[in-house]
Amino acid sequence: MTTADLLRACGLSPTELDAAGADLDVHSPCDGALLARLRSHSEQDAQRAIERSHAAFLAWREVPAPVRGELVRLLGEVLRERREALGALVTLEAGKISSEGVGEVQEMIDICDFAVGLSRQLHGLTIASERPGHRMMETWHPLGVCGVITAFNFPVAVWAWNAALALVCGNGVVWKPSEKTPLCALAVMRLFDEAARRFALRHPALLPEGLCSVLVGGSALGHTLSSSPLVPLVSATGSVAMGRKVAVQVAQRLGRSLLELGGNNAMIVAPSADIELALRAIVFSAVGTAGQRCTTLRRLFVHSSIAAPLYARLEQAYAGLAVGDPRNDGVLVGPLIDGRSYDAMQHALRLAREQGGLVSGGERVIVGDGDGAPSWYVKPALVRMPAQTPVMHEETFAPILYVVEYDDFADAVAMNNAVPQGLSSAVFSNDVRETEWFMSARGSDCGLANVNIGTSGAEIGGAFGGEKDTGGGRESGSDAWKNYMRRATNTINFSGALPLAQGVRFDV
Numbered sequence: 001m002t003t004a005d006l007l008r009a010c011g012l013s014p015t016e017l018d019a020a021g022a023d024l025d026v027h028s029p030c031d032g033a034l035l036a037r038l039r040s041h042s043e044q045d046a047q048r049a050i051e052r053s054h055a056a057f058l059a060w061r062e063v064p065a066p067v068r069g070e071l072v073r074l075l076g077e078v079l080r081e082r083r084e085a086l087g088a089l090v091t092l093e094a095g096k097i098s099s100e101g102v103g104e105v106q107e108m109i110d111i112c113d114f115a116v117g118l119s120r121q122l123h124g125l126t127i128a129s130e131r132p133g134h135r136m137m138e139t140w141h142p143l144g145v146c147g148v149i150t151a152f153n154f155p156v157a158v159w160a161w162n163a164a165l166a167l168v169c170g171n172g173v174v175w176k177p178s179e180k181t182p183l184c185a186l187a188v189m190r191l192f193d194e195a196a197r198r199f200a201l202r203h204p205a206l207l208p209e210g211l212c213s214v215l216v217g218g219s220a221l222g223h224t225l226s227s228s229p230l231v232p233l234v235s236a237t238g239s240v241a242m243g244r245k246v247a248v249q250v251a252q253r254l255g256r257s258l259l260e261l262g263g264n265n266a267m268i269v270a271p272s273a274d275i276e277l278a279l280r281a282i283v284f285s286a287v288g289t290a291g292q293r294c295t296t297l298r299r300l301f302v303h304s305s306i307a308a309p310l311y312a313r314l315e316q317a318y319a320g321l322a323v324g325d326p327r328n329d330g331v332l333v334g335p336l337i338d339g340r341s342y343d344a345m346q347h348a349l350r351l352a353r354e355q356g357g358l359v360s361g362g363e364r365v366i367v368g369d370g371d372g373a374p375s376w377y378v379k380p381a382l383v384r385m386p387a388q389t390p391v392m393h394e395e396t397f398a399p400i401l402y403v404v405e406y407d408d409f410a411d412a413v414a415m416n417n418a419v420p421q422g423l424s425s426a427v428f429s430n431d432v433r434e435t436e437w438f439m440s441a442r443g444s445d446c447g448l449a450n451v452n453i454g455t456s457g458a459e460i461g462g463a464f465g466g467e468k469d470t471g472g473g474r475e476s477g478s479d480a481w482k483n484y485m486r487r488a489t490n491t492i493n494f495s496g497a498l499p500l501a502q503g504v505r506f507d508v
């Protein structure tokens with residue numbers, strides 16, 4: 001399929017891809033080709049989108065939740081039909097290998113299924129009252145417009161994690177995707193519109209116009225979302241610096257924010273580990289998505305008794321990695337998103353060398369004939385470090401894996417926890433004392449703590465997110481839906497008297 005055919009299959013028309021007054025060029029990281037020239041939305045457009053979504057929310061909140069679930073069921077249906085095309089667009093615009101592009105769409109489908117089930121389970125509690133003839137309960141209500149800010153590396157799934165839950169919870173969604181991947185967002189919006197059309201055939205007049213929309217453009221639009229009193233929740237995924245700004249703006253107006261920020265994820269490989277499993281997990285977690293997941297494995301702590309053979313196997317595995325155009329079969333490592341990522345990677349490798357690191361890999365790889373703007377492919381880097389030095393405390397969004405030896409499990413856990421970020425972590429060990437320690441209160445301080453599995457590739461059923469600089473938010477599974485609703489506590493008196501709580505007497 002040609003690029004033009006693919007864009008058409010994703011519902012994007014040639015006129016919209018070459019907009020009058022365009023100010024945003026979209027290039028493919030695969031080969032630098034210019035894919036589109038878009039016109040950014042203005043701040044007034046953003047305000048209007050928020051107002052429309054709010055007006056739509058006022059009606060949507062009264063639609064019964066299981067009927068709202070029907071809309072998300074249809075979204076899942078449309079996604080199933082377009083899984084391959086949307087996955088290919090993710091590959092084209094974000095540079096993920098094909099199976100990861102399609103996998104991301106699968107993640108959208110999974111969260112839709114999860115949300116449909118939830119639409120019949122948004123239940124609260126009944127609480128025993130201290131007063132006779134009284135009952136207390138907790139009810140969850142729709143919240144309002146949810147602002148969703150997403151990053152280039154998961155250009156479709158992260159919207160779905162938020163939107164599928166927000167919609168069944170009775171909310172509107174205004175989405176500000178990364179300006180590096182606006183086409184994916186526009187394509188997703190077309191699929192949402194298709195689901196909405198199918199919903200309207202079954203339930204005429206229940207789904208108001210403007211409930212969901214997308215804003216194409218830069219950070220000013222994120223600012224509009226963060227500062228609008230009509231947006232009670234802002235869910236933001238991206239860098240720690242971005243998250244800090246969003247958090248402050250939202251807190252200023254006492255709104256709610258849900259933050260999924262940087263990770264700097266570690267794995268401990270203990271002497272009892274199944275080395276074959278560990279190797280596969282390490283390589284997928286460290287070089288998958290060219291090291292550009294927030295869950296990417298960046299720090300590896302290996303027991304000194306097995307360090308030499310494991311490192312040799314790792315070097316061998318890295319030497320055999322196919323780096324290349326992610327649209328080609330057999331390629332495992334696609335491009336970095338842009339030249340700034342490449343520079344950041346080289347900078348980190350320079351610092352690592354200065355701090356005593358022995359670097360293998362990390363060089364630029366030239367792929368294709370270089371027709372378009374430059375593309376930025378690299379050999380994933382392995383860096384043997386003498387200790388956990390300052391460069392290892394930073395997240396560099398590129399395939400760099402630092403390897404440090406340890407002797408004492410307590411030291412390895414301490415190193416795991418010694419960085420500012422707290423997203424994902426893993427231990428490979430067949431010693432139950434070590435694995436339980438790792439998952440216990442004095443173990444990993446991360447939101448995700450895995451055993452005999454890598455740091456990346458989480459399923460949607462669990463709550464996803466992390467502590468410290470990662471921002472504390474939880475999305476996707478478990479009870480993350482509660483972020484998208486407001487809680488009301490109801491006290492009901494069915495007695496003929498009016499006893500006051502705490503036995504207070506106030507006779508009038």
Ligand code: UN1
Nearest residue numbers: 154293294295456457458
């Ligand atoms: C991210 O890297 O921004 O666990 C999210 C994973 C994916 C999500 C990653 N399910 O790797």
